[in-house]
Amino acid sequence: MTYGQQPGGPGGPQYPPNHQPPQPMSPEDQRLWATLTHVGGIFFSIVVPIVAYLVLRDRGRFVREHTRVALNFHITMAIAGFVGGITSWLGIGLLILLAVAVLTVVFAVMAALAANRGEFYKYPLSIEFIKQ
Numbered sequence: 001m002t003y004g005q006q007p008g009g010p011g012g013p014q015y016p017p018n019h020q021p022p023q024p025m026s027p028e029d030q031r032l033w034a035t036l037t038h039v040g041g042i043f044f045s046i047v048v049p050i051v052a053y054l055v056l057r058d059r060g061r062f063v064r065e066h067t068r069v070a071l072n073f074h075i076t077m078a079i080a081g082f083v084g085g086i087t088s089w090l091g092i093g094l095l096i097l098l099a100v101a102v103l104t105v106v107f108a109v110m111a112a113l114a115a116n117r118g119e120f121y122k123y124p125l126s127i128e129f130i131k132q
Contacts, residue, residue: 021058022058022059023059024059024060025056025059025060025063027060027062027118029063030059030060030062030063031062031115031116031118033052033056033059033063033067034062034063034066034067034115035112035115035116036048036052037049037052037053037056037063037066037067037070037115038066038070038108038109038111038112038115039108039109039112040052041070041073041074041104041108042104042105042108042109045074045077045078046071046074046075046078048070049067049070049071049073049074050071052067052070052071053067053068053070053071053130062118062120065120065132066111066115066120066121068130068132069111069121069122069123069126070108070111070123071129071130072123072126072127072128072129072130073107073108073111073123073125073126074104075127075129076123076125076126076127076129077100077103077104079127080096080099080100081096081097081100083096084096084097084099084100085097103125107123107124107125111123
């Protein structure tokens with residue numbers, strides 16, 4: 001076996017020696033981090049969902065799915081906000097920006113409540129940029 005090669009043959013993930021793969025989280029921790037990801041998206045837009053997805057996606061199926069759908073939704077809302085910002089000089093953009101703000105808060109709170117209950121949630125109006 002060569003440097004960084006994991007048992008199981010070539011083609012697998014390459015890690016440095018003594019690397020500990022991420023340990024699965026407990027269901028309670030997965031619910032907590034999924035809830036925080038949705039709430040964090042309200043205040044920090046796409047930043048919290050992308051960091052959560054990159055850091056937590058290998059820690060459990062539940063948290064992976066919640067961070068993935070939160071990231072997809074906040075990417076969609078960022079695009080809509082960008083379009084609203086560009087068209088704001090027409091007047092319609094201000095309505096788009098208002099709609100984006102309201103939808104972000106309402107749907108993220110609904111998703112956070114679902115995550116806290118241990119349920120999966122699919123955001124309406126979300127484009128699937130990141131597939132399962």
